[in-house]
Every structure is written in C-alpha cells, then in structure tokens.
Amino acid sequence: MAFFGVRLSDDLAVRFDAFASSRGGRSKLLRQMIETVLRSGGGAPPAAEAELRARGRSEKVTIRLRDEDLTALDAACRQAGLRRTEWVVGLVRRRLLGRPQLSRAEAQALLEIRRDLRRIGVNLNQAVHALHSRGGEGAASAKELMAFRQEVRAQLEGVRAALEGDLSYWSGEDR
Structure with missing residues (x-):
C-alpha cells in the first residue's frame, strides 16, 4: 500500500485534525478526499503524465542479490568509479537504449575534447582562408595543413575508440 506524507504548518495541522476528528481521523478523511477528487475526474490527464515522465520523473526498482553477486557488483562499481545505482542504471540504459553510458568524468572529458576540436576547426578554417587569400602559395603551409x-583525424579516432570501449564494457564484451 502506498504512503503519502505531507508537511503542513502547525496551525493548519491543528485545524485539519479538528475537522478530521469527527470524520474518522486524518487518514480516513484524506483517503475519502482523494477518492472524491479522482471520482470527479480530477486525475491528471494522460498527456500531463507523459510530460512528467519525459521531464525525468523516475520510478524506484528494487532488486535482491546474493552476497557473491553484490560483492561482484561492488567491485565493478569501484572499478568504474560509479555508485551502485549509477552502474545498474548505466547497464539497463545501455541494454534498452543501445547508446553509451558515460560516468561524469568521461562525459566531462568528452565535452573538453569537443571544445578542443571546435577550436581546432576554427583555427583550421582560418589557416585555409589565409592560404586561399595568398592564391594557394606556400607548399609548406599546405603540408602543415595536411x-x-x-592529427585531428587521429584524435577523432581516439574518441570513437573510447566510445566503442564504453559500449563494449556495458555490453559485457570486454570479459
């Protein structure tokens, strides 16, 4: 059975208790009020429920593990630098969504790589523009650009390999 807890000011709680005392008490009155509201069509429309889920509302899932499984899970979590919940959620999302599940450190590193690659791209565009403005002169400059x-391709290959490694980790392919 679900439990609803609510915080009220002391004054409001005293007034509600006085009102509820002649109606079977707090719990009974609250149940009746909730049932009345829902019977009268006061429930959230399906679109609003979908919107709540889309914005990140989550549900709790509980699992039971044997001691040896829990020990193995804790070891995997330590190795990955994740808490249990983060590790299990990463595993489930990888399986269900088929995309990389990065730790905070990995995500931050990828953001920094992305920023660096953008800067490199800007510099490269400026160098190409300068080369074209000289009418294609400067073979050394063309060699440097190549x-x-x-180097940029090699760095991108490194990012791709890191993402593939992450995918293989969550798929269990690295065993």
Whole structure:
C-alpha cells in the first residue's frame, strides 16, 4: 500500500485534525478526499503524465542479490568509479537504449575534447582562408595543413575508440 506524507504548518495541522476528528481521523478523511477528487475526474490527464515522465520523473526498482553477486557488483562499481545505482542504471540504459553510458568524468572529458576540436576547426578554417587569400602559395603551409588534418583525424579516432570501449564494457564484451 502506498504512503503519502505531507508537511503542513502547525496551525493548519491543528485545524485539519479538528475537522478530521469527527470524520474518522486524518487518514480516513484524506483517503475519502482523494477518492472524491479522482471520482470527479480530477486525475491528471494522460498527456500531463507523459510530460512528467519525459521531464525525468523516475520510478524506484528494487532488486535482491546474493552476497557473491553484490560483492561482484561492488567491485565493478569501484572499478568504474560509479555508485551502485549509477552502474545498474548505466547497464539497463545501455541494454534498452543501445547508446553509451558515460560516468561524469568521461562525459566531462568528452565535452573538453569537443571544445578542443571546435577550436581546432576554427583555427583550421582560418589557416585555409589565409592560404586561399595568398592564391594557394606556400607548399609548406599546405603540408602543415595536411599534417594538422591527420592529427585531428587521429584524435577523432581516439574518441570513437573510447566510445566503442564504453559500449563494449556495458555490453559485457570486454570479459
């Protein structure tokens, strides 16, 4: 059976208790009030419920594990630098959604890489613009740009490999 808790000011609680005392007490009166509201169509419309879920409302799921499973889970959590809930949610989301589940540190590192790559892209565009404005002169500059391009590709390959490693971890492929 679900439990609803609510905080009230002391004055409001005293007034409600006085009102509820002749009607079977707090719990009985609250149940009756909730039933009355829901019977009269006061429930949340389905669209509002969907919106709540879309905004991140979550439900609690409880699992029971044997001691050896819990020990293995704790070891995996320590290795990944995640709390139990984060690790289990990552596993479930990876399985259900098929996309990487990054720790905070990994997500932050990827954001920094993205920022760096954007800066590199801006610099590269400026260098290409300067090269074109000179009429294509400067073979050394063209070679430098090609080397720079290769370096960016190598860094992008590193990001791709990191994401694939994350996917294989959550898929259990790294065992």
